[in-house]
Amino acid sequence: MNAGRVGGVLSSGTSMSDRVDGYPRILSGAPEDATSDFEARLRDSGTLAFRVAYGVLRHREDAEDVAQEAFARAFRGFGQLRDRERFRAWLVRTAWRLALDRRRGDLRRVAREVAVEPEPEASTEQVASARERATHLWNAIDELPEKLRVVIVLSGIEGHDTCEVGALLGIPEGTVRSRLFTARKALAEKLQWLTQTS
């Protein structure tokens, strides 16, 4: 990915001499190195941030918007986030928090604009399609406490193991295992009826 291709887009407001490959020269350290580092982080963690946001929002455009905002914030503090693992952990937590905020705002707006009608109870006679099963799965995940939800979502992304999830969340691996066990057990109980019908 060539950052210089979008240099024209970024040229308003500051002169090109103040930019390196289209980025404003606000990164600490050598600008060229910082820019190339940030580009590397963007390539490396862009999909991860997007998926984390998608795991909360389940809406592509909103998830992209949240991930972009997370990267924009990361750019501001990139001087302290040059380390790859530290950057990924910071990015995941920021994307998760921004997505939660976005979702809360959306829920409040929806609650104001339209009366929320309760979803009809799925009867045991219903045969759920794959889409419906996914919807039920997400609904069950949404009902989990936040600390369990983030573990189950991160472990479902790119096959992260408990060690990687612990590194991303900054918690011990044993805690991740415990939370993952609790989350999966709760999900199994919530989705038991769906398993029996299939």
Added chain:
Amino acid sequence: MADTDVLDLPDEFDRLLRQELSVEPSPAFAVRVRERVAEQHRTPWWRARWIPAIATAWTLASIAIAVTVPAIARWTSAPVPPGGPVVRVVSVQHPASDPVMSPQPQPSASPVSFTRRPASAEVRGRPEVIPEVIVDGRQRAALATLFRMMEQGRVSGESFGATVPVSLEPIADHMGNITVLPVVVSAMPPGGVLHNNER
């Protein structure tokens, strides 16, 4: 997913979750990130830096105007007697049994008072202490008449000054020396002393 074998969530939901989370961002995602980064840096530094200062100065100016304008309005609308005394005159009611005051007409309920033009210190919110002179009903009536005549122009400052008595303390002038006899203190007789000095 790790630890699947020890948990009871069916594999189909594991696969389903992984499938749901295997979404890819759009190809323009990285470009939009760069645009977002540039956009947040687009605000000129001087605007971002001076906005709080301008807001603070504007707030302080508003507060100063809000405090100063009413003070000036009070200053300009206050009644200013021409060359009047710089004292606040307060009338007092004598008791009805006072033989001196009883034949005099009763003064009106409202005391005669006025406020002199405030000094600059008062305008700035530091009120000066105005000395008060307590007068009785006759003096109050006389002062009210004097002020009315001064307002009507019948008495000028010069003519008023000419009527000021030579001595401002007539009571002290006409009071002689007061002699106090020595007090003899003796021992109390046995059995005490009655109220009228009888044993």
